[in-house]
Amino acid sequence: MEISGGTKGDRARPWLLAANVAIGWGLLTVFVLHIVSARNPVWDTLSSYALVKGGIGLLGASMIAIAAGSIALLAALRAAGHRLGPATHVVFWTWSLGLVAAALFPASYPERFHPASGEIHEYACAAAFLSLAALGWTLPEPLRTHPAIVRLTLLTLGGVLLFGVSYLMPGVLPIGLTQRLALAADVGLLVTLARAVAVTAPAKPRERVPS
Template sequence: MGISGGLPGERTRPWLLVAHVAIGWGLFAVLILHVVSGRNPVWATLSSYALTDGGVGLLGASMIAIAVGSVALLGALRAAGHRLSRTTRVLFWAWSSGLVAAALFPASYPERFNPVSGQIHEYSCAIAFLSLAALGWTLPERLRTHPAIVRLTLLTLGGVALFGVSYLMPGVLPVGLSQRLALAADIGLLLTIARAVAAPVLAPEPQPERVPG
C-alpha cells in the first residue's frame, strides 16, 4: 500500500523542489556558521551563534529558508491530494512562523542585550519545537501510520523533551547537543514527509486469470 494520495504530478513537483532546495540551503547555511564561528557545538546553542560576526544574518537566513521549505511542503501535501485537517495546517504555520519570528528577533546575551527580543525569540522557538513535535500525529492516516514517519514523530517528541530538560536544568545535559538532536529529528521528519509525498501509490499487481479445465 502506498503512502501518497496519488502520483506527484506537475503541480506537486515544483512544491517539492522548492521544499528540498530551501531546507537544503538552510542546512548549508547552518553548516557554514558552525565552521566560521569556532564555538563548541556540544554546549553552545544555535542562538548564541548570532554573536559571531555576520552570524545574525546567516542564522536568520537559514531559519527563514527552512520555514519557506516547510510552507512549500505544506503546498506539496495539498497538491498531492491529501486532505489536511485544520490542526495540521495550523501546526505547519506555527512551526514556520515560529522560525521566522526567532530569526527576526535574536536571542539576548550580555554582549548584545535586548530582553524584549530575547523573550520573543525564546517563545517563538518553543512554539516551533512543540508544533513540529505534534505535527506527525495529525497527518492523514496514510502518512501518519507509515513506519518511517512514526519513528521520526517519536524522535521529534523525544528531542523536544530532551532539549527542554537541558534548557531548564543547565549542566544536566549538554544544551547545544540536545538542541541539535532535536533539530535533526525535526528536519528528518520534514524530509521524510516530502519523500512520502513524492512516492507513487503502488498499484496491486494483476492476478493471472485461471483457465478452467
C-alpha cells in the same frame, strides 16, 4: 480504453522541489555558520551563534529558508491531494512563523543585550519545537502510519523533551547537543515527509472513454 491525465503527484512535484531546495539551503547555511565559528556545538545553542561576526545574517537566513521550505511542503501535501485537517495547517504555520520570528528577533546576551527581543526569540523557538513534535499525529493516512514518519515523530518528541530538560535544568544535559538532536529530528521528519508525499499521492481518477 482508459486514459489518465497528469496525477496530483505531478502537480506536487514543483512544490517538493522548492521544499527540498529551501531546506537544503538552510542546512548548508547552518553548516557554514559552524565552520566560521569557534563556538562549542555541544554546549552552545544555535542562538548564541548570533554573537559571531555575521552570525545574525547566516542564522536568520537558515531559519527563514527552512520556514519557507516547510510552507512549500505544506503546499505539496495539498497539491498531492492529501486531505489535511486544521491541526496540520496550524502545526505547519506555527513551526514556520516561529522560525521566522526567532530569526527576526535574536536571543539576548550580555554582549548584545535586548531583553524584549530575547523573550520573543524564546517563545518563538518554544512554539516551533512544540508544534513540530505534534506534526506526525495530525497527518492523514497513509502518511501518519508510514514507518519512517512514525519513527521520526517519536524522535521529534524525544528530542524536544531532552532539549526542554537541558534548558530548564542547565548542566544536567549539554544544551547545544540536545538542541541539535531535536533540530535534526525535526528536519529529518520534514525531509522524510517530502519523500513520502511523492509515493503516497492519491492518483487522479481515471476516466473511461469509449474506444
